Amino acid sequence: MINRDEMLQIDLCNGQVRVMLCETTETVQQCADIHETTPVCTAALGRLMTGTLMLGIMMKGDDESVTVTLKGDGPMGSLVAVADHGDVRACADYPQIDIPLREDGKLDVGGAVGHTGRMSVIKDLGMKKNYIGQSELVSGEIAMDFANYFTVSEQQPSLVALGVLVNGTTVLKAGGLLIQPLPGCPDEIIDQLELRSPMFADISREMTFASIEQLCIDWFRGMEPRILERTPLRYRCTCSRERMEKALISLGRKDLQSLIDDDKGAELICHFCRNKYKFTTEQLKDLLAVSGKGRNT
Numbered sequence: 001m002i003n004r005d006e007m008l009q010i011d012l013c014n015g016q017v018r019v020m021l022c023e024t025t026e027t028v029q030q031c032a033d034i035h036e037t038t039p040v041c042t043a044a045l046g047r048l049m050t051g052t053l054m055l056g057i058m059m060k061g062d063d064e065s066v067t068v069t070l071k072g073d074g075p076m077g078s079l080v081a082v083a084d085h086g087d088v089r090a091c092a093d094y095p096q097i098d099i100p101l102r103e104d105g106k107l108d109v110g111g112a113v114g115h116t117g118r119m120s121v122i123k124d125l126g127m128k129k130n131y132i133g134q135s136e137l138v139s140g141e142i143a144m145d146f147a148n149y150f151t152v153s154e155q156q157p158s159l160v161a162l163g164v165l166v167n168g169t170t171v172l173k174a175g176g177l178l179i180q181p182l183p184g185c186p187d188e189i190i191d192q193l194e195l196r197s198p199m200f201a202d203i204s205r206e207m208t209f210a211s212i213e214q215l216c217i218d219w220f221r222g223m224e225p226r227i228l229e230r231t232p233l234r235y236r237c238t239c240s241r242e243r244m245e246k247a248l249i250s251l252g253r254k255d256l257q258s259l260i261d262d263d264k265g266a267e268l269i270c271h272f273c274r275n276k277y278k279f280t281t282e283q284l285k286d287l288l289a290v291s292g293k294g295r296n297t
């Protein structure tokens with residue numbers, strides 16, 4: 001399947017409003033395939049990845065990335081997504097749990113994530129100090145939680161819509177919208193956007209009828225929408241054998257030695273892409289030797 005996932009960065013009303021509008025269908029499908037998620041978990045991870053990509057796109061430096069963690073009291077446990085620019089990866093403690101639909105027939109994402117808990121955003125700014133923002137979960141439905149994060153932690157009022165339309169193991173459509181009136185934006189424009197907000201509410205369903213370019217034209221008619229930048233989006237993990245070696249070394253000499261004594265080798269599975277990395281006892285001995293360098297013991 002051709003990957004059409006992309007983020008449009010748009011401005012309205014001569015730069016007084018910043019908008020991000022994206023499709024993430026293929027990205028969410030890949031995540032669902034890797035983690036073999038149930039529909040409700042596909043929706044939860046898909047919404048989280050889509051929101052995290054919006055933060056990822058805002059990062060300017062090449063070596064910068066953003067990690068968003070949701071720790072709610074629901075049965076999915078913790079959910080984590082990491083984005084650097086247009087690349088994203090995600091995982092959850094329990095991505096295969098299932099719960100009944102809500103009374104309105106929709107997937108109960110808030111029930112799976114939990115209605116109370118915390119959302120944390122860590123921006124890895126490369127050489128500079130990391131930025132850490134925290135906010136309370138407001139619903140566990142994720143879009144509202146992102147909107148609350150922007151308002152509380154970044155003092156940036158925002159309207160956020162995130163949607164994933166799933167049928168069994170197939171992701172039909174996924175995408176998101178972020179609207180941020182910039183400082184000095186007149187009240188009339190904000191009122192206009194609020195009046196139009198019901199149009200954005202069911203974004204993934206709207207996307208089954210029109211492309212995101214068309215939605216941009218329809219939704220923001222009369223507000224001079226201009227597409228400033230387009231970024232391709234994809235699910236991509238950054239794990240490698242070297243990273244897994246470092247993880248093994250960081251276990252410490254004692255634990256490494258006991259793995260060697262067991263003589264069964266070691267197998268590490270990446271949380272984000274489920275790739276397996278195997279190490280023989282001989283290779284573990286080499287790592288132990290490396291880990292000893294530069295130390296007295």
Ligand SMILES: [Zn+2]
Binds near residue numbers: 237240274275
């Ligand atoms: Zn990986």
